[in-house]
Amino acid sequence: MEEGTKKTGVGVKYVLGVASGKGGVGKSTITVLLAQTAIGQGLKVGILDADITGPSIPRLLGAQDLKAEMEDGRILPPRTDDGIKLLSINLLLEDERTPVIWRGPLLSKAVEQFWNDTDWGELDLLLVDFPPGTSDVMLTAMRDLPLNGMIFVVTPMDFVSMIVSKSIQMAAKLGVPVLGFVENMGKGICPHCQKEFPLFASEEAEQALKRLSIPRLGSIPWSRELIVSEQVINAMVPKTVTLELEGIFRQILTLVST
Ligand SMILES: Nc1ncnc2c1ncn2[C@@H]1O[C@H](COP(=O)(O)OP(=O)(O)OP(=O)(O)O)[C@@H](O)[C@H]1O
Numbered sequence: 001m002e003e004g005t006k007k008t009g010v011g012v013k014y015v016l017g018v019a020s021g022k023g024g025v026g027k028s029t030i031t032v033l034l035a036q037t038a039i040g041q042g043l044k045v046g047i048l049d050a051d052i053t054g055p056s057i058p059r060l061l062g063a064q065d066l067k068a069e070m071e072d073g074r075i076l077p078p079r080t081d082d083g084i085k086l087l088s089i090n091l092l093l094e095d096e097r098t099p100v101i102w103r104g105p106l107l108s109k110a111v112e113q114f115w116n117d118t119d120w121g122e123l124d125l126l127l128v129d130f131p132p133g134t135s136d137v138m139l140t141a142m143r144d145l146p147l148n149g150m151i152f153v154v155t156p157m158d159f160v161s162m163i164v165s166k167s168i169q170m171a172a173k174l175g176v177p178v179l180g181f182v183e184n185m186g187k188g189i190c191p192h193c194q195k196e197f198p199l200f201a202s203e204e205a206e207q208a209l210k211r212l213s214i215p216r217l218g219s220i221p222w223s224r225e226l227i228v229s230e231q232v233i234n235a236m237v238p239k240t241v242t243l244e245l246e247g248i249f250r251q252i253l254t255l256v257s258t
């Protein structure tokens with residue numbers, strides 16, 4: 001993670017983007033699960049919620065009551081009970097239900113401030129939860145945040161991987177290293193016999209993922225415990241998912257240190 005320190009120029013060793021291009025595929029869920037995995041390994045972790053119009057990280061962490069402080073014009077991200085440093089637009093709003101009705105340039109400016117005007121302190125890993133789509137914010141985040149690497153979240157469906165491949169190419173064009181993709185919700189686990197089964201036409205889906213031409217870091221099954229609406233991701237994450245996440249995280253660490 002030494003490279004990152006040079007790139008970010010501050011106390012953050014590695015900035016990892018979690019993106020897709022497609023909405024609703026599990027970017028925020030996987031960002032939170034990876035942050036929790038990293039904390040479990042004793043790392044100092046932060047999450048920058050770059051989704052300004054649809055911020056979901058505070059709720060996923062049960063941290064919707066946290067507020068970010070300002071000091072000398074700098075933003076100070078608070079820490080969750082788990083020890084994750086967090087910045088999200090919702091931590092700067094009086095009421096989390098207030099909509100942010102801004103045009104593209106202002107949204108991009110907010111993301112840029114979440115890095116340039118924010119004191120993240122010492123972190124081993126800062127995860128950036130990307131918004132859906134490949135618009136202004138995605139471009140700003142890829143261009144202006146000192147991303148050391150990105151991972152892409154994809155559900156194994158032809159049209160999803162077509163959209164994801166656009167963002168992967170965008171990252172490549174902007175010179176952001178792409179570490180690989182995480183397949184999410186591609187398989188289910190039978191609640192009776194615990195056997196895994198594919199949720200999509202497997203041959204087609206497999207071909208679509210192959211066409212992404214980047215390494216598959218792992219596959220998170222569809223699990224009832226990960227469906228969150230008003231709820232928080234909690235300690236009920238099944239063992240199969242935890243093991244898969246640890247495997248994904250090990251691979252990320254290997255890729256980061258090579
Ligand atoms: N492996 C999983 N098993 C079951 N449900 C999941 C899984 N991954 C994500 N979900 C559910 O799918 C929905 C979308 O997930 P999430 O909000 O993480 O996606 P997203 O890509 O961040 O969406 P957006 O594009 O809106 O930011 C959520 O309700 C979440 O609980």
Ligand SMILES: [Mg+2]
Binds near residue numbers: 028029051056130131
């Ligand atoms: Mg999200």
